[in-house]
Amino acid sequence: xxxxxxxxxxxxxxxxxxxxxxxxxxxxxxxxxxxxxxxxxxxxxxxxxxxxx
Numbered sequence: 732x733x734x735x736x737x738x739x740x741x742x743x744x745x746x747x748x749x750x751x752x753x754x755x756x757x758x759x760x761x762x763x764x765x766x767x768x769x770x771x772x773x774x775x776x777x778x779x780x781x782x783x784x
Contacts, residue, residue: 738781745779 755761766772766779773782 734783738783742778742780745781749778 752761752763756763766774771781771783772779774780
């Protein structure tokens with residue numbers, strides 16, 4: 732159960748980070764950082780998520 736809870740929390744924080752980056756990029760002209768490279772991170776519906784399966 733702890734693994735699922737931790738994964739959900741990490742995914743939520745990634746989504747929040749993505750939203751903040753999009754606002755900064757659109758309103759302030761800051762470039763978005765590149766996606767981290769990992770076999771356990773993928774993009775779903777525009778959001779980075781941890782996929783540990």
